[in-house]
Amino acid sequence: MTTHSETDSSPSEQRRILVEANITREASAAAVNHVVEECVRQNVVVRMVEATVLALHGAKITQRPAPGVSVGDAGSAILDGHEIEIVGSTLAAAEGCELVLVLGGDGTFLRASEYARAANVPVLGVNLGHVGFLAESEVASLPAVVRQIVDRDYHVVNRMTVEATVYLGADLIGTNWALNEVSIEKIERQGVLEATVEVDGRPVSDYGCDGVMVSTPTGSTAYAFSAGGPIVWPELDAMMVVPNNAHALFARPLVVSPSSHVAVEIGTKSQRCLASFDGRRSLSVPEGARVEVAAGSRDVKWVRLDDEPFTDRLVSKFQLPVTGWRGRTDTPRPPGL
Structure with missing residues (x-):
């Protein structure tokens, strides 16, 4: 901090x-x-x-x-x-x-x-x-x-970002960054995206899916959450790899180290797709391309006005039911509980 x-x-x-x-x-x-x-x-x-x-x-x-x-x-x-x-x-x-x-x-x-x-x-x-x-x-x-x-x-904390680079063979197509997530997703509604996920140079699984996203802790409450990914506290640096609507027995999200390198390889006869960065910027990802994702080279600096714990924000924003919580007798209760 x-x-x-x-x-x-x-x-x-x-x-x-x-x-x-x-x-x-x-x-x-x-x-x-x-x-x-x-x-x-x-x-x-x-x-x-x-x-x-x-x-x-x-x-x-x-x-x-x-x-x-x-x-x-x-x-x-x-x-x-x-x-x-x-x-x-x-x-x-x-x-x-x-x-x-x-x-x-x-x-x-x-x-x-x-x-x-x-x-x-x-x-x-x-x-x-x-x-x-x-x-x-x-x-x-x-x-x-x-x-x-x-x-x-106020005080300032750092929020992790991710950067993704798209290659077709040895040719560089482009690179960009995201605060929430990079989402590799198919463009057409019909058919599936053929993708293989790799972590730290080793293959993990093939997927027939709508897409694969790599999320930051900040993005874990956004698109990745909607796709079934875990909520990760922002104090923890990690990357979440989340298959989106995958037709596979193993379609669970992965939580990997911030020092890991994630790659998503697109099948040579797959659907046309793109890499979307926070839903704001995109790169074309042709058939047979490879998308490499790693922790960003620069964080986003984030203003905090108080020391409210992330747990309280999560409960408030998502209106989670906590009426059954008793807590320790010496623990202050959040307002409204």
Whole structure:
């Protein structure tokens, strides 16, 4: 675990944060306006991606951003009477920011994590969606969240990522990374994907399936969970290999070491497929290709606002029944139990 001091700016530097919002949510505009108002009051510059600002009602672009995202290249806009910075939607959008604040659901968080990871700055989620498993707080607590950002009253932990590389013979097709999972999946509805899973250079099993995914602990509550994978506490670094709708007697998920190397080989007469990264980016995976997956070279830095255990979040987000729990007599009970 690392502390927020790693993201501190020197006293002479202008503080700034990147705000990424899901503008389709009803509460989004009010949430963005509140963040901008409070940050401007505390001399913290708010930066937003131009496309997001254009979708906000009442926003006025006063200067278009130049190519690049250095402070000198940023444009400006007026939002609810306050000036903000605007930049283009590039991976460098968070350069020069101390963190990325997400106002939305898990999809918005995954988009914002691309900016945060590229700039090596932490990301903080405030849920405006439904489950919002990746969010650290709910929108009702937004004023307190902004205060903690201003006061730097938070700490930062690292969340593991995975990276996958696709080969066809000796030819490199491409590589990408994921915070939740890389999913190798067939494109057409009919037929099955012929895949062989390998761990650390040794074959494990052939599968006729819809796909095979390799998940991080963070992604274990997402797509991998829906496919029957285990829930893994985020403090544990591991990779989950989860066959998806496999026609096989042995179709159980595997939990492997973070230092392991997983490969999925596609049959030479298999269905056409692709490798999907967090459902946001993809690479084509032709027949006979090989997808190699390993722990990512860079984690995603993750803002924690408190020390709430993952167990309590799991119970709350999934609304798990725990009325029969007695616990030890000297153990504090979570609120509402």
